[in-house]
Amino acid sequence: MREKATVLNSDDIERIIKRISHEIIERNKGSENIIFIGIQKRGVPLAKRIKENIESLYSSEIKLGKLDISFYRDDINEKIKSDVNITEIPFEIKGKDIILVDDVLFTGRTIRAAMDAIMDFGRPKSIQLVVLIDRGHRELPIRADYVGKNLPTSLNEFVEVKLNETDNEDKVSICWI
Amino acid sequence: MDKKKDILSLDEFSVEQINEFLIQTESFAEILKRDIKKVPALRGKTIINLFFEPSTRTKVSFEIAAKRLSADLINFNTSSSSLRKGESEIDTIKTINSMENDLIIIRHSDSGYINYFAKNVPVPVVNAGDGKHEHPTQALLDLYTIYKNFTNLKDLKIAIIGDILNSRVARSDIKLFNKMGMDVKVVAPSMLMPEDFSSFKTKFANNIDEVISDADVLYMLRMQFERQERKFYPSIKEYNKFLSLDMARFNLMKKDAILMHPGPVNRGIEISGEVMDIETLNKDKIKINAQISNGVAVRMALLYYALS
Incomplete structure (x- = not known):
């Protein structure tokens, strides 16, 4: 895999987090009814950053869950992922506005699986989707409510997201496969 | 493929x-x-x-x-x-x-x-x-139960007590626990030990009192009467004297030690009815239902x- 170009650096990511925090508050008219769920792995630190940003702006306390979607994938006969991360949603989601967070939106299949998983925990009032990068090529009728950056790609490219919490640096780049 | x-x-x-x-x-x-x-x-x-x-x-x-x-x-x-x-x-x-x-x-x-x-x-x-x-699946669930109670498996002291001869649980457990670097000691009368015991590479004792106050995990095995073609032990009273866990012995266990058994328990043989009956009050210590x-x-x- 060869890096072609850097798309976002650490400052860019920070600005995106700040902008999306405000968009979420604007759309939901405050932070009282929202909870965050990050999709393992990199959706979790992203969700945590947005959540903490909103908390510091509005001195409120917002819940954060983690979701691993391995058990809900639809490509089971092609490949079952053998490494499974922990799912942790230790609170009631019924009636809540869930802010679902992932790093890259691509085919939409991960989000489909995540929505199925969430429904097994209860019936939320709404699910809204945050992604850092939307790279196109959707295979399902799914779109994001909050997008960090729209990044048109070709199918032989790969979007690599690195975050401090998981990879010791904040950077998004586009690579050749 | x-x-x-x-x-x-x-x-x-x-x-x-x-x-x-x-x-x-x-x-x-x-x-x-x-x-x-x-x-x-x-x-x-x-x-x-x-x-x-x-x-x-x-x-x-x-x-x-x-x-x-x-x-x-x-x-x-x-x-x-x-x-x-x-x-x-x-x-x-x-x-x-x-x-x-x-x-x-x-x-x-x-x-x-x-x-x-x-x-x-x-x-x-x-x-x-x-x-x-x-x-193997029993050995893994036993290991997982221990892992949930002790973060560090290495050098943990495990005593496996009872009918080693007829127990596939004992065989799989001993091999797995040894592999994970745990300190395994087997407690059994000689007639309930297999002939190839030396291949297990573990320490050995005849009496539960030698391990009771020292072990982190006390693993009681089931007397497998259905596999015993002949009588391996003189009497239940004799078994109770050297190998069973009764209330007095239970109270001698280390503070953080846990008690395990693969089930089903022969009440009054491996573990006394009294000890079995306090499991719900002693979930931190008695892990038999947690194993399941x-x-x-x-x-x-x-x-x-x-x-x-």
Whole structure:
């Protein structure tokens, strides 16, 4: 895999987090009814950053869950992922506005699986989707409510997201496969 | 095609794989705590539960594990099957192969039969206990139960007490615990020790009092009367005197030590009724029911692994 170009650096990511925090508050008219769920792995630190940003702006306390979607994938006969991360949603989601967070939106299949998983925990009032990068090529009728950056790609490219919490640096780049 | 993933013995797994497996099992245990205890991970997969030997807990445990992952599980009841009608074992295997299935869980009273079986079927095979030989899923759930109570497994002191000779649980446990660097001591009268005991490479004692106040884990084995062709022990009173866990001995256990038993317990033989009756009040210490619930999570992780 060869890096072609850097798309976002650490400052860019920070600005995106700040902008999306405000968009979420604007759309939901405050932070009282929202909870965050990050999709393992990199959706979790992203969700945590947005959540903490909103908390510091509005001195409120917002819940954060983690979701691993391995058990809900639809490509089971092609490949079952053998490494499974922990799912942790230790609170009631019924009636809540869930802010679902992932790093890259691509085919939409991960989000489909995540929505199925969430429904097994209860019936939320709404699910809204945050992604850092939307790279196109959707295979399902799914779109994001909050997008960090729209990044048109070709199918032989790969979007690599690195975050401090998981990879010791904040950077998004586009690579050749 | 990749090699199929049989789980016949834990000898084939490295320490790293086992550690990784313990971590992964947490994700499956989490599913069991949800309101809706079911995920679609193995939807559309067919699993056959083939028990040639009676079993309640292991069979049901696998059944729950498969269902929690949305697999279809079919119980093949051998007591009413064609084997009783004179079908040879190789023909039974052919019959099972002809039914579409993705994985077979098998228990058999002959040590080694399952290895032969696995060579002759195209799908992954999980050993649910063969004769006096191995019981890998029990060993893993025992290890997971210990892991949940002690963060560091290395040098943990384990005493395995009772009918070592007839116990496949003991064999699989001793091998696995040794592999993980734990300090294993076996406690049994000489007549309940196998002849090849030296190959276990563990310490040995005759009396539970030698280990009671020192062990981190006290693992009581079941007296397997059904496997004992002759009488191995003079009397229950004698067994009680040297090997049983009664209230007085229970109170001598270390503060953080835990008590385990693979079940079913012979009350008054391995463990006194008094001790059994205080389990709900002493969940931090008595882990016999925890072993059963952990068994479901461990078997879910194993089924998922074997089919991935």
